[in-house]
Amino acid sequence: MRTLRNSIWLFLVLALSATTITLESCGSKKKRVPSTKIGKIKPEKVEISGDLKDYIEIVDSEYDITTEPWGDKEDYNAYVSIKIKAKKAIPANKLENKIPKITITMLDEKGNAITTISEFHLATYGVDPKIVAILKDGKGEESIKFQVITGGYNPEKEADKVKKFNATSKLEDKPEETKTESTSSSANTDSESRSGTTDCGTFAKEYGEFVDEYLIVYKKYMKDPSNTAVLSDYTSLLEKLNKMNEQKDAQKDCMNDASYNSEILKHTQRFTKGLTEK
Secondary structure, three states: OHHHHHHHHHHHHHHHHOOOOOOOOOOOOOOOOOOOOOEEEEEEEEEEEEOOOOOEEEOOOOEEEEEEEOOOOOOEEEEEEEEEEEOOOOOHHHHOOEEEEEEEEEEOOOOOEOOOOOOEEEOOOOOOHHHHHHHHHOOOEEEEEEEEOOOOOOHHHHOOOOOEEEEEEEEEEOOHHHOOOOOOOOOOHHHHHOOOOOOHHHHHHHHHHHHHHHHHHHHHHHHOOOOHHHHHHHHHHHHHHHHHHHHHHHOHHHOOOHHHHHHHHHHHHHHHHHHHOO
8 A cells, every 4th residue: 555655646746747836835834723604505496507407406405515624724625415306317319428517606695696606516527427317317316516616615705695506507528538439530630639629718627626626535545545435536536637637738729828827827736735735
């Protein structure tokens, strides 16, 4: 196990060494106390708008937004588990080469979007097997976990403001590398030379979401490296880390985009800081 952990650290150092960043010194940090403020939200409507509106809906109930401190400043990780139930089965061809995604927008008492709170996305990031199951079965309900990008929700400032939420759905295309066997060889060579079909802003967002996912699993692994389930998740993320860095290096058209560079640098700094924090 020690050899594996040493190998993981070596892999991380090599993966991050290609990115030029200035690291903040890791001095002594005061352990933060978890917030006692819990946001309580209800769906403004049970309908889920978007591609999946005919197939699933929200269970009308009250849900708690839970948080945990992150880092030594004011950032938090925030989560909410929401029950979703099936209305009818989705046709199989609609799910082919697609990833069902749901996002949650937080609202105030009057139903206005709270702009200081980022969208909550599926905690699984990729395919959520529970959502796929109820879509295919057309029956039953599942509790689906959502989370927000680190720093996207502050319970001390926003728990008293948030009262409602809306849900939006989308069937996203699977990444190109997972469809190469089923697609024809007539794909445009120029688009293949770029990183899939994502533009600069989309990739920067996906990279930030991956950093969140990685650090959560990484912390679990470091606390209990003998947990085989966590080890399996962590090993998969190491492979994904390599692919994400390859994609990042391939985004050549984005190198002159100041906004893109700023976002990637922010996520990379946060990633490295997260690896060094206890």
